Amino acid sequence: xxxxxxxxxxxxxxxxxxxxxxxxxxxxxxxxxxxxxxxxxxxxxxxxxxxxxxxxxxxxxxxxxxxxxxxxxxxxxxxxxxxxxxxxxxxxxxxxxxxxxxxxxxxxxxxxxxxxxxxxxxxxxxxxxxxxxxxxxxxxxxxxxxxxxxxxxxxxxxxxxxxxxxxxxxxxxxxxxxxxxxxxxxxxxxx
Amino acid sequence: xxxxxxxxxxxxxxxxxxxxxxxxxxxxxxxxxxxxxxxxxxxxxxxxxxxxxxxxxxxxxxxxxxxxxxxxxxxxxxxxxxxxxxxxxxxxxxxxxxxxxxxxxxxxxxxxxxxxxxxxxxxxxxxxxxxxxxxxxxxxxxxxxxxx
Numbered sequence: 001x002x003x004x005x006x007x008x009x010x011x012x013x014x015x016x017x018x019x020x021x022x023x024x025x026x027x028x029x030x031x032x033x034x035x036x037x038x039x040x041x042x043x044x045x046x047x048x049x050x051x052x053x054x055x056x057x058x059x060x061x062x063x064x065x066x067x068x069x070x071x072x073x074x075x076x077x078x079x080x081x082x083x084x085x086x087x088x089x090x091x092x093x094x095x096x097x098x099x100x101x102x103x104x105x106x107x108x109x110x111x112x113x114x115x116x117x118x119x120x121x122x123x124x125x126x127x128x129x130x131x132x133x134x135x136x137x138x139x140x141x142x143x144x145x146x147x148x149x150x151x152x153x154x155x156x157x158x159x160x161x162x163x164x165x166x167x168x169x170x171x172x173x174x175x176x177x178x179x180x181x182x183x184x185x186x187x188x189x190x191x
Numbered sequence: 192x193x194x195x196x197x198x199x200x201x202x203x204x205x206x207x208x209x210x211x212x213x214x215x216x217x218x219x220x221x222x223x224x225x226x227x228x229x230x231x232x233x234x235x236x237x238x239x240x241x242x243x244x245x246x247x248x249x250x251x252x253x254x255x256x257x258x259x260x261x262x263x264x265x266x267x268x269x270x271x272x273x274x275x276x277x278x279x280x281x282x283x284x285x286x287x288x289x290x291x292x293x294x295x296x297x298x299x300x301x302x303x304x305x306x307x308x309x310x311x312x313x314x315x316x317x318x319x320x321x322x323x324x325x326x327x328x329x330x331x332x333x334x335x336x337x338x339x
Binding site for chain 1 (some may be wrong): 192193196237240241244245247248251252253254255256258259260265267268273276277280281283284287288290291292293294295296297298299300302303311314315
């Protein structure tokens, strides 16, 4: 396939975002289980249903952040062949998408923590001033954390984009039509 | 809650496997007696892909929930169960990678000129067949992990 290949597709955004989020979680689970740290981290029996809901909510947040980041990073079209700028372009798109996803994920965690901070402060008998102070600290944490999350997200995004590029190349090769067979009476080059 | 999580997990796997098998039946019927155009067949594959990726996300999310339910009783990676679980995780990773190639191949065929789409259908059909095989393998391993 030559020329520009359009990437403006809802299915591409949906599938790539899910691929990114799912692979990230799968790799984390794989590594943590292999080194023996998974059960302690998840601690299902202690946290019960609340831990399950929090875990599902965290994945939904990661999925959403990945979808937004992927949507922003995917260009409208790419060349149908590798060019001199292909690797640099991939890394740029990956860094942008990853940074957006990372920052959004941390922002989502911070927003979800607001009612927890408020209820915790109230249950400890703290007044409005202390609650405001706790929320200010949370906002400061979200700002610094968001910046760090964006940097980490950009690094992961670059690796992901390079993997996406490799996968795209494989898909391009296998989906290209086979050359048409020669007709029985066509001339073959003299040997 | 654990029952709901497990139900979502198994239900999502059922969609992936059942949907792939249904696509294979449609491909076979279309080959023996064509009843539709390549464009309609591609739309059918596209519909499956939307459901596939939603199911994959649910499988990963609820899979973590199922593991968490073990608590401190989760068998270690050095045990027989642990070895099978690592193989299952690796196969799920392979399914994710392969499926990304598949959905990109589908997108490329859909973006190609209409008159060339028919010639490329065989590759896509093979990829959905391979998806069904992978799904069966992972499902079989999951049954072994749960019941043996």
